Amino acid sequence: MDKASKLVNLTPELTRRLERNWEEKKKKKPETPAKWGTFVQQLIVDTLDKEDFLSRIAPGFESLGIHNNILFIKDSKRNGTAEIYLKDSELYCEMDKSVDCDHIHFAWALPELAKLQLKKR
Numbered sequence: 001m002d003k004a005s006k007l008v009n010l011t012p013e014l015t016r017r018l019e020r021n022w023e024e025k026k027k028k029k030p031e032t033p034a035k036w037g038t039f040v041q042q043l044i045v046d047t048l049d050k051e052d053f054l055s056r057i058a059p060g061f062e063s064l065g066i067h068n069n070i071l072f073i074k075d076s077k078r079n080g081t082a083e084i085y086l087k088d089s090e091l092y093c094e095m096d097k098s099v100d101c102d103h104i105h106f107a108w109a110l111p112e113l114a115k116l117q118l119k120k121r
């Protein structure tokens with residue numbers, strides 16, 4: 001192994017979840033890596049690529065994470081923080097008093113959004 005490489009131990013729970021995900025994807029998507037290591041590394045690359053992409057298309061926005069079931073998005077252009085939460089099972093932005101603003105569009109692209117929804121239901 002290259003000196004710059006690092007081994008990572010996955011918990012049994014995460015391993016089972018990843019294996020299920022891998023098996024499902026192999027059935028549906030022919031481009032899914034046939035090797036376990038390649039599959040796991042590709043998932044990580046995809047996550048980093050998505051973050052890079054988001055910072056390019058929405059340079060003024062930054063996710064500050066979820067607290068008390070509210071997603072906080074820092075908005076540098078407006079020099080404030082948008083609070084996003086579920087209202088009548090729709091995402092709602094407190095800053096714009098809207099369900100359809102740039103913060104909502106940004107929020108939909110964030111992986112942590114799943115935590116907000118799972119926690120509510």
Ligand SMILES: [Zn+2]
Binds near residue numbers: 095
């Ligand atoms: Zn907004």
